Amino acid sequence: MSKFIFVTGGVISGLGKGVAAASIGNLLKSRGFSVFVLKLDPYLNVDPGTMSPYEHGEVYVTQDGGETDLDLGHYERFINENFSRDSNYTSGKIFWNILEKERLGEYKGKTVQYIPHVTDEIILIIKNIEKKYNSDFIIVEIGGTVGDIESNPFIYAIAQMSGEKNGLNTFFIHVTYVPFLETSGDFKTKPTQDSVNKLRGMGIKPNMILLRSNDKVENAVLTKVAKATFLSEKSVISAPDLANVYEMPLYLEKKGAANIILNYFGINDVKPNLRKWTMFANKVNKEKKDTLLIKMLGKYTSFSDAYKSINEALKISGIDLGYDIKIEYIDSNLLNEENISTNLDDADGVIILPGFGVRGFEGKVLGAIYTREKDIPTFGICLGMQAMSVAQARLKGFKKATSKEFASGDKDEVYVLDYIKGKNEKDKMGGTLRLGESPSVFKKDSHIAKYYKSTEVYERHRHRYEIQHNFIELLEDENFSFSGYHPELKLVESCEDKSKSFYIGVQYHPEFTARPLSPHKLFNAFVEKAAERKNGKK
Incomplete structure (x- = not known):
């Protein structure tokens, strides 16, 4: 049987439950255990696919x-595993399942209620994952x-699991907030005590806080919380903000978090293999060669979580290569001919960001034209690559080139991009994009093949529009080319200008x-390439 570790949050949202869960998974995997992670989201959307990034980030x-x-993203980056669609269930998806069963008469005339039907559905999802993945820890x-x-339904469901005959296979971690009052100069534990009391009132006694x-x-606060929540002091762990989030697994290892969990389950602890992770964390703290200014051109510029994985990918590469990465967001909706040089000339590199909708697209096209002219290293992702392609069309004389996504009714518009074959305007908005991993094949002499050191890769997609073949x-x-394609569907996967230091767009x-x-x-x-530009300016 799998061992279940449930992670809940108290007092305020945004405490970093995901990082905590991912860090615990990291420590267990480093000991040779198999790990699966599941996020249960209470909102009623079937999935976050139709939500604005301002709501829940990317x-x-x-x-x-x-x-x-x-x-x-935290789970995959920290645990270094590919998880699946089974790793995220929302209330919307769960209620959808329940209502389908009700329409089919599977409840045999019973009144469908939160308890037992919703909680039973949640438990069924968790147990089906146990059967399907057979992981040591979920x-x-x-x-x-x-x-x-x-x-509440999720809390009641996991409380019910702890009360079943396999209750000894459940461990509860509660992530909570301890505010510090400047006026009195001390930490206040009452919000934590109140949060734990709410949990206990719903049938859950945390095993770790x-x-x-x-x-x-300070230790006195840990002691106070331990006594108020009937836990040993070692099971109450201070989790302060760290200089770098990737230090969290090593921090929790020093605090004995994994050892506490394994002892609870009666499993002998073994020495973790954290050598590679420690090497990475040590690079974070090494003196950097330089600071690179990367301008991010997009429309969700007031909320960095809208581009969370891009931020982390940049940070990871910066750490690997020994550079500090300073990110500055540029609202593409506000970019114009008058201010573009002021906004972009000092950039060491520019990323033209993904997204949906017409707002800010013209600014992305303008940015793609400008950075190409000035040979500023430019990386376009998804809609960013589409903006680079539209920019090329306008340079080729198609003055009103755009995407079918942004059709305005102007009879002179030319659509460089249109729906992928099999997609159309009648599709529902949710769940109808081209999604998930598929292959891309690159031209042998392309820059992108050189950087990958391969002519074939597998990457993940999320889009509905593609370059029309008649425009290729x-x-x-002689300089601009569509350098990558899907080997069977022949969909365009990348574009580049080989005469520039780095001017590459990818559809994935x-x-x-x-x-x-x-x-x-x-x-x-x-x-x-951004570092080369920086050094060239010195």
Whole structure:
């Protein structure tokens, strides 16, 4: 039987439950155990695919095409595993299952209620994952905060699991917040005590508490929380903000978190193999060669989590190559001919960001034209690559070139991009994109093949529009080419200008496969070219 570790949050949201769950998974995997991670989200959307990034940050795409919560990115980066669409269930998806069963008469005339039907469905999902993946440990993160109405069915469900005959196979970690009052000069534990009391009132006694705070919590506070929650002091762990989030597994290892969990389950602890992770963490703290300024051109510029995986991929490559990465967001909707030089000339590199919708697209096209002219290293991702292709079309004389996605009704518009074959305007918005991993084949003499050191790769996609085939020959010339294709569908996967230091666009999302222990080759190449530009300016 799998061992279940449930991670809940208290007091406030955004405490880092996902990082905590991922760090525990890292420590267990480093001991040779198999790990599966599941995020249960209380919101009613079937998945985050139709939500604005301002709501929950980026939509993370799994290898098998699941549109999931951004915490899946933490899980994959920290544990260095590919998880699946099974790693994220929402209330919307669960209620969908229940209502389908009700329509089919599977409840045999019973009144369908939160208890037992919703909680039973949640438990069924968890147990089906146990059967399907047969992992030593299944880590389940409950989204939201204890006390939220929408979270209650999940809390009751995992409480029920702890009360069953396999209750000894359940371990509960509660991540909570301890505020520091400047006026009195001390940490306040009452919010944590209240949060734990709410959990206990719902049938759950935490086995471990992580006290989140800006600074390390003093021992007297840990003792106070331990006594108030009936835990040993070693099971109450201070979890302050760290200089780098990738230090968290090593920090929790020093605090004995994995040892506590294994002792609870009666499993002999073994020495973890954290050598590679420690080497990576040590690189974080090494003196850097230089600081590179990377300008990010997009529209969700006031919320960095909208581009979480791109940020992390850049950071990971910077650490790997010995550079500090300074990210500056540029709202592409505000970019114009008058301010573009002021916004972009000092950049060591520019990333033209992904997204949906017309807002800011013209700024991305303008940016693609400008950075190409000035030979600023430029990396376009998904809609960014599409903007680079439209920019090439306009340089070729198609003055009103755009994407069918942004059709305005102007009879002179020319659509360089249109729906992928099999997609159309009648499709539902959710779950109808081209999603998940598929192959890309590159021209042998292309820059992108050189950076990958391969002519074939597998990357993850999330888009609905593609370059129209009749434009390929019209747009290609001695410098600009569509250098990558899907080997069977012949869909365009990349574009580049071989005369520039780095001017590459990709239709897929390489950020989803960047890991601390395996930095992404394209991001590494981009950072290296940005460093060359920086050095050339000195």
